[in-house]
Amino acid sequence: MENLGALAILLAFCLSLFAVAASLAGKYGRRPFLAVSGERAVYSVWVLLTVAAGLLVYSLITGDFRIAYVQAHSDRAMSPLYKFTAWWGGQEGSLLLWSWILASYSAVAVWTSRRKFRNMMPIVIAILMTTQAFFTGLITFVLSPFHVLMAGNGIISVPDGRGLDPLLQWWTMAIHPPMLYLGYVGSIVPFAFAMASLVTRQPGEGWIHTTRRWAIVTWLFQTTGITLGMGWAYTVLSWGGYWGWDPVENASLMPWITATAFLHSVMMQEKKGMMKIWNMVLVSATFLLSILGTTLTRTGLVASVHAFAQSPIKPYFTTFLLTALVLVIVAISTNLKFLKSESKLESVVSRESSFLFNNLILLASCFAILWGTLFPVIMEALTNEKETIDTPYYLRVEVPIALFLLFLTGVGPLIAWRKSSLDSLRRAFLVPTLVGIAVAAGLGFGGIHHIAALTAFGLAAFVTTTILREFWKGSRSIQTKESMPLPKAAFELTWRNTRRYGGYLVHLGIVAMFVGFTGSAFNLHVVQNLGLGQTTRFGHYDIKLSSVNDGSNDNYEFSHAALEIRRHGRQIALLEPEIRLYKASQSQNTIVGLRRALNEDLYVVYSGVLPDGSKATFQFYQLPLVSWIWIGFWIVLFGTLICLVPSKVRYQYARTEVVGIASKPATVQS
Amino acid sequence: MIIVLAVALTIGILVFTLFIRAQDVPEPAPVSPFQHLEDRKAAIYENLRDLQFEYRVGKLSDADYQQTKLTLQKELAGVLAEIEETAKRLGVMTRRSAPPAPKQQPAKPAPQPEAPMCPHCGAKFSGPMKFCGECGKAMAS
Amino acid sequence: MPVSLRRCSLRLVATFFLSFACLLAQDPTSVMTPGVARVGDHLACRCGVCRNTVATCPMLHCEYSGPMRARIKGMQDQGVTDQNIIKTVVKEQGVVALAAPPAEGWGLFTWVMPGVALLLGFLVYSWWVRRNRPEPKAVSDADRALLDRFRGQIETEMGESDTAGGGPNGKK
Secondary structure: OHHHHHHHHHHHHHHHHHHHHHHHHHHHOOOHHHHHHHHHHHHHHHHHHHHHHHHHHHHHHHOOOOEHHHHHHOOOOOOHHHHHHHHHOOHHHHHHHHHHHHHHHHHHHHHHHOOOOOOOHHHHHHHHHHHHHHHHHHHHHHOOOOOEOEEOOEEOOOOOOOOOOHHHOOHHHHHHHHHHHHHHHHOHHHHHHHHHHHHHOOOOOHHHHHHHHHHHHHHHHHHHHHHHHHHHHHHHOOOOOOOOOOHHHHHHHHHHHHHHHHHHHHHHHHHHOOOHHHHHHHHHHHHHHHHHHHHHHHHOOOOOOOOOOOOOOHHHHHHHHHHHHHHHHHHHHOOOOOOOOOOOOOOOOOHHHHHHHHHHHHHHHHHHHHHHHHHHHHHHHHHOOOOOOOHHHHHHHHHHHHHHHHHHHHHHHHOOOOOOOHHHHHHHHHHHHHHHHHHHHHHHHOOOOOHHHHHHHHHHHHHHHHHHHHHHHHHHHHHHHHOOOHHHHHHHHHHHOHHHHHHHHHHHHHHHHHHHHHHHHHOEEEEEEEOOOOEEEEOOEEEEEEEEEEEEOOOEEEEEEEEEEEEOOEEEEEEOOEEEEEOOOOOEEEEOEEEOOOOEEEEEEEEEEOOOOOOEEEEEEEEEOOHHHHHHHHHHHHHHHHHHOOOOOOOOOOEEEEEEEOOOOOOEOO | OHHHHHHHHHHHHHHHHHOOOHHHOOOOOOOOOOHHHHHHHHHHHHHHHHHHHHHHOOOOOHHHHHHHHHHHHHHHHHHHHHHHHHHHHHOEEEEEEOOOOOOOOOOOOOOOOOOOEOOOOOOEOOOOOOEOOOOOOEOOO | OOHHHHHOOHHHHHHHHHHHHHHHOOOHHHHOOHHHHHHHOOEEOOOOOOOOEOOOOOOOOOOOHHHHHHHHHHHHHOOOOHHHHHHHHHHHHOHHHEOOOOOOOOHHHHHHHHHHHHHHHHHHHHHHHHHHOOOOOOOOHHHHHHHHHHHHHHHHHHHHHHHHHOOOOOOO
16 A cells, blocks of 8 residues: 555656656657647646545545554544544645645646647646656655554554644644645746746736636635634634744745735736736745745744754755746846836826835835744854844834735725826825724724724725725716616626726725734733632623533543623623643643624633632633634635636627738738 | 556556657647737727726826826727738738627627728728728828 | 632643642732733743743743743842843843844844835835836827827727627727
């Protein structure tokens, strides 16, 4: 079994190399059959990796404890779902998942574009398969998931495995890694197309039309993956937060930021043929940052919460990353002429300019994160002096940037493409600005004096007003023109330009998320000891400890507390936080008592019992507006899905067709 | 058993990858030399549509609308001229195909006006024009 | 004292707290004073599991933040100022104990670089704007001739797809 799996991966590695060679030879040696063979190799790699992955999952589910990976990441007591997710529970399996997703994306990309871009495909395949060869090479020669446990010269089997970390036995955690991987691995497809169009010097923006859907889908996966991670941290890690600015979290955020920038600036290339170099840079940055993210996560380059041990693959990753970086720089800098802009900027006050500005700010925030993540490493290498860069740095640097971005989110739709005069600006900005100021002022008089928070709420109102007005004006126009009821007109409006109005919905979701983040400025946190039956006042809640029980089951021992939550004398919730001690892994875990509401969450962590046994210790958190983060995510999801629906009407224009060779000076019938 | 599977897998994969029959190699699809210009043209038409829409919902002042419209039309004219250039340079005859009908509504064939002909050089055009696209002289006779 | 609480998990208490024996002497609520939080906000929690500050580390029995809080409390009780407490800790462990590096020496780089990057971005932006700005000139005669030459085609092509598509933005 394990031999078959290892063989499949080895074959996949060889075939990836073959695909690279065959495609390039096919293209430059003008041998079409070699190019076709290269395409076939892509499908073969997918089949082989699917076989390998299937075998690993089979071993996990049947509990084949001869295999080291199975022993290290699963045990008999785990449910089949978590046995399945143990596929990506460890280093080797994660890399296999990476390769498998890459193989799947490659196969789909080749299948869907093989006819349309015959000229470009060999290069696309070469790029995809070079990366594939790197990853399959790693799991073939360095970190094989199919290593067996050996004692002397014999294979041994152990009775049970060590199990999956209980913190990871949680549904959001089960799908968080594959979601992120789908996002990050996916970024390679637009990258491959972009580079191929550069190398083969395709005229026009063909690669953009082909890859923009990819870009949106992978962006959605990234967003989902990050949000799942936040949701998991919030409900499982019991520290009342969802984002810790850990290197691995930062690593996942950086490619997301560049992908967001790309999704915006790509519109300028589609509409006006501008910013071609810039888009190349963004698409490459997204790919390189995804690889960097994998490097950070997988090699322990930077000390991180997501403590993966120092592993032998660090030099490989670093080499791959640096080589790719150099190649990208060479490819772009030698083709600058080809990337020349086709049109000019008509005015500084224009949508184009605001897009560029938004890109600039996004990249600045990405750089600040990258800097905070890597500078301690650089500094230690240079000066041998250690420093810590924690949350305070990120808050101080990122909050102003984020507020400015929020502002631009509202400004963008208000400025017209190409040129906006003062008159147009006045029309567009008056109402949203007034609403924003009114909201901020109202909240200020209402007793909120946190400047950043007031700004954030004011801007959120500003952006929401602009977006709602966009929908309102558009719908009204359709309503009057085609005399249909307003809701139907709004639906019609969205359907006619799904990308634009879906995009606005995404903005609305982002605003909701920002409102949720802003709530953290008003968090309350206390530590409190409570005896049985004792009541304490926290925020606007009265909290009474009604019982404490302990017990044990197959999997863990536990201590369980029950707290009655009252407000204005009426019981509104019964929270039951718990402490668990898992038997297999001997690790401790707390289960949070959580009451979610739109205005604020009440979050209770049971921390243990005082040494004399008289009282139990609790941490109470009052976390305003957190729910809006998750609501915002659902809006983003919905909006992105709308973007992916094809618009109702696709205009077609008269095309020029070649009908024959002109014998004398051409007769052109226009 | 495992060995048989392994051998079968290996052989299967190799056969699939390496044995390419002649009919598996597709004919290279003809690429229109006008493709990217047509794309560009379509993009500008879309920009014009967007502009009209934004003007209608009141986001633009009259002056902005007129000016941007003119810029866009100028760009369009540039692209159309380039299409002609290209055709001349390649020495091919071209014709303007009617746009494929969108799926939403079965298209009623747009009534084609009588094709105007240049009184000076005899070139035919599908739409009314002030000046001939070929010789540049006034079309009005 | 409530019976159920005392019965509660002697075993658990043992497993949870034996390793943190130093903490057992102290009720965790007693060292979470506002003063401790004030100082703790400047110090990184170095337990290696979180990225919080000593003030915000949620693990009451954290191996690093717990004793550190107790120490800060102790020093404050002796009348040591906040600044001096931080200085003492930095002297012992180096700047690595601070939650964010000080804005001096190498640490200055940390704070300056994002600003420099932003500035650089603005420069590139203004360069780009200047480079891409067309000379403001009226529509030239050549342009007008070109436009006139193709106006008919442009209008028919827009119009054609309009009648075929019945789009939202067609001619009024």
